[in-house]
Amino acid sequence: MSGSEDKQMPYDPSQKPEQLKENVAKIRERITQAARRARRDPSEITLIAVSKTHPAESIRSAYEAGVRDFGENRVQEWESKRPLLSDLGNANWHLIGHLQSNKANRAATSFHTVDSVDEFGLAQRLDRALQTPGISVIGDTASKLRVLIEVRVAEEATKSGVNVADLPALVEQVTKLPALHLSGLMCIPPFLEDAEQVRPYFRRMRELRDQVATQIGVALPVLSMGMSHDFEVAIEEGATEVRVGTALFGQRPAPKITL
Ligand SMILES: *Cc1c(COP(=O)(O)O)cnc(C)c1O
Numbered sequence: 555m556s557g558s559e560d561k562q563m564p565y566d567p568s569q570k571p572e573q574l575k576e577n578v579a580k581i582r583e584r585i586t587q588a589a590r591r592a593r594r595d596p597s598e599i600t601l602i603a604v605s606k607t608h609p610a611e612s613i614r615s616a617y618e619a620g621v622r623d624f625g626e627n628r629v630q631e632w633e634s635k636r637p638l639l640s641d642l643g644n645a646n647w648h649l650i651g652h653l654q655s656n657k658a659n660r661a662a663t664s665f666h667t668v669d670s671v672d673e674f675g676l677a678q679r680l681d682r683a684l685q686t687p688g689i690s691v692i693g694d695t696a697s698k699l700r701v702l703i704e705v706r707v708a709e710e711a712t713k714s715g716v717n718v719a720d721l722p723a724l725v726e727q728v729t730k731l732p733a734l735h736l737s738g739l740m741c742i743p744p745f746l747e748d749a750e751q752v753r754p755y756f757r758r759m760r761e762l763r764d765q766v767a768t769q770i771g772v773a774l775p776v777l778s779m780g781m782s783h784d785f786e787v788a789i790e791e792g793a794t795e796v797r798v799g800t801a802l803f804g805q806r807p808a809p810k811i812t813l
Pocket residue numbers: 604606627650651742781782783797798799800801
């Protein structure tokens with residue numbers, strides 16, 4: 555078979571620190587430009603480096619390039635990297651992937667924020683875990699665990715996320731949990747080659763946030779939306795956190811298929 559048929563880019567697990575630094579600078583510049591277009595202050599936008607599948611050394615390089623927020627999508631994978639990075643102060647570790655209830659205890663103690671809460675049972679598990687006497691959390695013990703609610707903004711696109719119709723009730727319930735602090739919403743819209751086509755979903759998220767915040771009477775300042783190929787459009791539509799993986803760390807290895 556000829557090599558040109560192999561479309562998969564080679565995966566480089568140890569991207570050079572200089573390359574990573576350059577990527578961080580480029581993304582930051584694009585964030586600034588997108589914010590300016592929308593007449594927003596670039597400093598209100600947090601870059602979350604999505605480090606799933608990448609080794610601890612890559613996370614360290616990104617940290618050294620000034621990144622302070624990191625997103626992982628599996629509890630177990632993060633637990634394996636965490637001991638290697640315990641010296642990185644002021645970093646915020648975000649869980650951005652679907653969380654199974656049976657891992658809620660571990661997630662509550664190893665992340666600063668769970669950005670993918672999509673059902674009340676899960677929120678309750680996190681809340682209860684944090685009220686266990688003697689529990690050792692990653693952040694400040696006196697502060698609550700930050701959570702975002704993941705919204706299924708396109709019914710067909712993802713399996714995770716709360717349905718739009720059920721969002722107000724879930725917001726109301728989660729805000730009553732004493733150990734959690736609900737800061738806003740997160741979404742994973744459909745992947746569309748042309749990022750402009752994703753714009754209506756981002757806009758819908760912002761409108762939905764405004765509507766629910768007014769209806770329930772809570773502040774929901776955080777909107778986590780936008781990934782490598784569409785984060786600029788997300789910023790133009792109001793994102794306050796963008797989750798960028800590939801554009802920073804390069805291609806991820808293809809997922810393993812277990813038969
Ligand atoms: C992997 C992932 C990202 C980053 O995707 P890229 O396209 O690599 O930037 C963002 N958000 C979530 C929830 C992810 O799982």
